[in-house]
Amino acid sequence: MATLKLDNVKKRFGQTEVIHGVSIDVKDGEFIVIVGPSGCGKSTLLRMVAGLEAVSSGEIQIDGTRVNDAEPMDRDIAMVFQNYALYPHMSVFDNMAYGLKIAKTPKLEIADRVGTAAKMLELEDYLTRKPRELSGGQRQRVAMGRAIVRKPAVFLFDEPLSNLDAKLRVQMRLEIKDLQRKLGITALYVTHDQVEAMTLADRMIVMNAGVADQIGAPLEVYENPQTEFVAGFIGSPATNFIPAETLGDRPAKVARVGVRPEHAVLADAGTGQIQGKLVYAEALGAETLLHLRLQSGEMFTIRQDGTVPVPADGTLTGVDWRQSREISFGSDGHRTPNESAA
Amino acid sequence: MEKRVTFKGWLLPLCLLLPQVVITAVFFFYPAGQAIYQSLFIPDPFGLSMRFVGLGNFEYLLGDPYYRASFLTTAIFSGLVTVVSMGMALYLAVLADRLIKGSGTYRTLLIWPYAVAPAVAGVLWLFMFNTRVGVVSWYLGILGYDWNHVLNETEAMGLVVVASSWGRVSYNFLFFLAGLQAIPKSVIEAAAIDGAHFWTRFRTIVFPLLSPTTFFLLVVNIVYAFFETFGVIHTITSGGPQQATTILVYKVYSDGFVGQDLGSSAAQSVILLIVVGILTIVQFKFIERRVHY
Ligand SMILES: Nc1ncnc2c1ncn2[C@@H]1O[C@H](COP(=O)(O)OP(=O)(O)OP(=O)(O)O)[C@@H](O)[C@H]1O
Ligand SMILES: [Mg+2]
Numbered sequence: 284m285a286t287l288k289l290d291n292v293k294k295r296f297g298q299t300e301v302i303h304g305v306s307i308d309v310k311d312g313e314f315i316v317i318v319g320p321s322g323c324g325k326s327t328l329l330r331m332v333a334g335l336e337a338v339s340s341g342e343i344q345i346d347g348t349r350v351n352d353a354e355p356m357d358r359d360i361a362m363v364f365q366n367y368a369l370y371p372h373m374s375v376f377d378n379m380a381y382g383l384k385i386a387k388t389p390k391l392e393i394a395d396r397v398g399t400a401a402k403m404l405e406l407e408d409y410l411t412r413k414p415r416e417l418s419g420g421q422r423q424r425v426a427m428g429r430a431i432v433r434k435p436a437v438f439l440f441d442e443p444l445s446n447l448d449a450k451l452r453v454q455m456r457l458e459i460k461d462l463q464r465k466l467g468i469t470a471l472y473v474t475h476d477q478v479e480a481m482t483l484a485d486r487m488i489v490m491n492a493g494v495a496d497q498i499g500a501p502l503e504v505y506e507n508p509q510t511e512f513v514a515g516f517i518g519s520p521a522t523n524f525i526p527a528e529t530l531g532d533r534p535a536k537v538a539r540v541g542v543r544p545e546h547a548v549l550a551d552a553g554t555g556q557i558q559g560k561l562v563y564a565e566a567l568g569a570e571t572l573l574h575l576r577l578q579s580g581e582m583f584t585i586r587q588d589g590t591v592p593v594p595a596d597g598t599l600t601g602v603d604w605r606q607s608r609e610i611s612f613g614s615d616g617h618r619t620p621n622e623s624a625a
Numbered sequence: 626m627e628k629r630v631t632f633k634g635w636l637l638p639l640c641l642l643l644p645q646v647v648i649t650a651v652f653f654f655y656p657a658g659q660a661i662y663q664s665l666f667i668p669d670p671f672g673l674s675m676r677f678v679g680l681g682n683f684e685y686l687l688g689d690p691y692y693r694a695s696f697l698t699t700a701i702f703s704g705l706v707t708v709v710s711m712g713m714a715l716y717l718a719v720l721a722d723r724l725i726k727g728s729g730t731y732r733t734l735l736i737w738p739y740a741v742a743p744a745v746a747g748v749l750w751l752f753m754f755n756t757r758v759g760v761v762s763w764y765l766g767i768l769g770y771d772w773n774h775v776l777n778e779t780e781a782m783g784l785v786v787v788a789s790s791w792g793r794v795s796y797n798f799l800f801f802l803a804g805l806q807a808i809p810k811s812v813i814e815a816a817a818i819d820g821a822h823f824w825t826r827f828r829t830i831v832f833p834l835l836s837p838t839t840f841f842l843l844v845v846n847i848v849y850a851f852f853e854t855f856g857v858i859h860t861i862t863s864g865g866p867q868q869a870t871t872i873l874v875y876k877v878y879s880d881g882f883v884g885q886d887l888g889s890s891a892a893q894s895v896i897l898l899i900v901v902g903i904l905t906i907v908q909f910k911f912i913e914r915r916v917h918y
Contacts, residue, residue: 335814356820368811372833381829382819433819 285346285359285436285469286311287332292341294327294493301327303493304341312467318480319490320516325473328490329439332471333362345436361430362439365446367422369414375401375425376410382433400428403462420451427459431466438470444479456482477517481505489513511616514541520572520584522610523547529579530556533611537619541610544586547602549573549594555601559583564593575602657898663891675888682892691868692876692893699872702786703850710790711842714797715835719827721798722805732802739795744856750788751861774862778869781862785870788861789854797842804838805831844908851901873897 287309294302302324309315317325330336332343334355343350350358361382369378376397383393401407404424414422423443430438443459444452460483463470474480480487481501489497489504491512497504508514514522522541527533530540552558559575562582571593573585583602594600613619664682666675686692721731738746753761754774762772774780808831816826832839855874858864864871864879871879877897881890 333814333818335817355814355818356822360818362815362818364811364815366809366811368809368815370812370816370830381816381821385820385825429815429819 286344287437287469287471288342288344288347289328289332290342290344292328292331292343293339294324294331294336295339300339301493302331302339305488305490305495306341307488307495307498309469309471312469314463314468314470314472314483314485316472316474316480316484316487317490318474318477318487318516321475323490324493325475325490326441329362329441329471329473332437333360333439334358359436360439361433361435361437362441363423363426363430363443365442367414367426367443367446369422369425369429371414374411374413375406375417375428378414378425379428379432382429386433396432396434397428400431403431403465404428404458419447420455423447423455424458427462431462436469438468438472440470440472442474443472445474445476452476452479459483477519481517489516491516507618508541508610509618511539511541511612514610514612518543520544520586523583525557525577525581525583526579527611529577534619536613537611538614539612541612542583542604542608543610544572544584546608547583547585547604548587549585550601550603552599552601555603556606557583557602559600559602561594561596561598561600563596566593575600660891660894660898663887664895665888667888678888682888683896686889686892686896694868695871695873695876698782698868698870699851702782702789702854702870702872703847705782705786706789706793706850706854707843707846709786710793710846711797711801711839713790714794714842715801717794718798718801718805719831721802732799735798736795738792741792742856743789743792743853744860746792747785747788747857747860750784750791750857754784776866778866781866781870785854785858785861789850789857793846793849797846800838800842801835804835808834840908844905847904847908848901851897873900 289305289307289309291304291306292302293300293304305328307315317328319325327336331338334350334353334357338351345358345360370381373381379397379400380393383396388396397410398407401410404427406421406424406428409417409421409425414425417425423446426443440459444455447455456479462468463483472479472483484501486498486500487504488495489512491510497509497513499507504513505517508517508522511524515524522543524539524541527537527540533540557577559577562574562576564574565572566589569589571587571589571591573587573593575583575585577583585602611619665677665679667678667682668675717735721728721735724731741749751759753759754772756762756773756775759772765772772780774784812830812834813826816830821829851872852874854872855878858870858872858875859878862870864875873893874897877890877893880886880893884890
């Protein structure tokens with residue numbers, strides 16, 4: 284296991300810069316999730332750490348050693364690809380043993396390490412099969428096994444679960460979490476699924492168009508988003524944004540106010556912070572999502588307990604929330620400190 | 626559920642099949658039948674009558690040391706042509722595969738030789754290596770090497786092999802390049818991360834994944850070397866010196882049309898037919914089994 288350090292890492296493809304300087308210190312055994320929308324540069328960042336993409340400027344260190352110019356094989360990393368990238372002509376055993384064979388590991392030790400990994404991943408019955416004879420989840424586990432047996436300093440995952448169906452994804456997510464606890468691995472994990480990010484991460488990097496908008500523990504990011512983008516991206520349903528001038532008595536530097544759906548409640552018409560009309564309600568059982576159209580025309584979502592009564596569609600109603608729960612942003616999209624605590 | 630397309634009547638399927646059947650019948654079954662028929666006879670020296678000899682032509686051929694030598698020549702020749710043209714093509718394809726910019730131009734330029742007819746290619750190479758006026762032989766002369774494929778059997782073989790392989794490189798290149806580009810990039814990257822350097826990756830990942838392409842090209846190129854190189858050999862060496870480049874196909878021609886021994890020539894065609902048939906079966910049965918995935 285090892286530490287990983289990125290220092291103002293940038294990436295340009297020709298003239299276009301796609302990563303605008305990302306810095307982070309990853310501690311030994313820390314699980315870092317990189318999350319962000321499609322095209323924001325998550326894979327590119329990961330591939331730079333892997334050595335599959337050259338670093339345009341800045342520095343990458345693994346265990347204190349600069350690796351900018353090291354070949355992938357000299358970086359002591361392992362990577363799990365989105366499409367698994369298994370060797371189609373090799374058996375599951377050979378897929379996992381490939382790296383060890385190249386490193387000239389003694390046969391007995393190879394058998395031992397692959398055996399241990401296969402047991403951990405419940406792949407023992409499939410060792411002689413070819414990848415095409417496996418299900419998606421099994422292939423995914425082989426890809427994980429191939430990374431595990433090499434005992435690398437850093438694990439890199441590029442959306443390893445995105446090709447699986449919803450149920451399998453939940454299961455594999457738990458298995459990865461379990462593995463990480465057992466092995467204490469240092470890892471960079473790319474995903475655009477925020478549930479994966481929230482559940483797996485020790486800390487997460489929220490990327491927005493090549494910039495790390497915020498780096499922090501999942502709950503801290505959730506509670507305290509530093510930019511409007513982060514507030515909107517993390518949390519589902521997404522945070523509601525209301526122009527400050529429609530609310531009145533907010534500090535002048537506040538341009539927009541964010542309110543999480545679970546922090547807002549219905550109020551009698553004419554009372555509360557704002558007024559809206561219920562467009563439709565989604566009863567999900569444990570909770571109900573109320574979608575309202577505000578007078579300004581924007582949509583607003585309230586999440587309430589499934590047992591609370593729901594008014595009929597088209598009802599005019601007030602919406603209320605505690606002002607201390609507001610997340611306010613300046614016109615540049617950055618957080619402004621809450622001053623008016625209620 | 627019926628997966629195949631089914632036609633109601635018989636007229637449409639017949640019409641669709643007819644061209645293929647007619648072509649096969651006229652250009653394959655009829656000549657093959659003629660060859661088998663003729664191989665059982667010996668015509669008199671003036672071609673006025675034919676004497677039935679049964680398998681006499683075959684018996685004579687198999688006992689003929691020249692004919693047996695021609696077998697060996699063919700084996701060496703097709704082996705070399707296949708190895709040279711496929712090896713060269715694979716090398717170029719690997720280089721082109723790594724190239725990102727300008728690969729289109731490179732590919733187009735490499736395809737040109739394929740458009741040159743074998744006989745013309747033969748003449749081109751003949752000019753270059755002509756013992757008196759050839760550019761290459763002149764330079765070789767300056768370097769102190771006396772090139773003479775008209776007398777030297779090894780040099781003659783070398784020249785026809787190179788001339789025959791040259792045009793094939795483009796064809797093989799296209800298939801190899803397509804095969805290489807069909808290998809997912811992430812698989813290669815995974816191997817690189819697993820510690821494999823270029824040559825190891827090529828040996829353990831790329832080449833095995835290319836094996837369906839390689840196998841296909843192997844069959845196609847051997848068949849090419851057996852039959853379609855006639856033009857090259859005819860223009861460059863005419864089978865000489867001392868039959869050193871007389872491959873089976875060329876011997877069919879020289880015995881039949883030059884030597885006017887139609888019975889023997891027909892028997893040779895039949896043997897050739899059988900050899901190719903066996904080769905194809907062997908290739909599909911045994912080599913394909915070792916083709917991965
Ligand atoms: N080889 C390349 N040449 C030019 N631009 C590229 C190249 N690779 C990626 N990009 C650009 O870099 C940006 C980031 O791409 P990247 O693949 O890192 O996104 P991502 O966050 O992984 O997205 P996704 O979630 O869809 O995988 C994109 O705008 C993409 O168009
Ligand atoms: Mg990606």
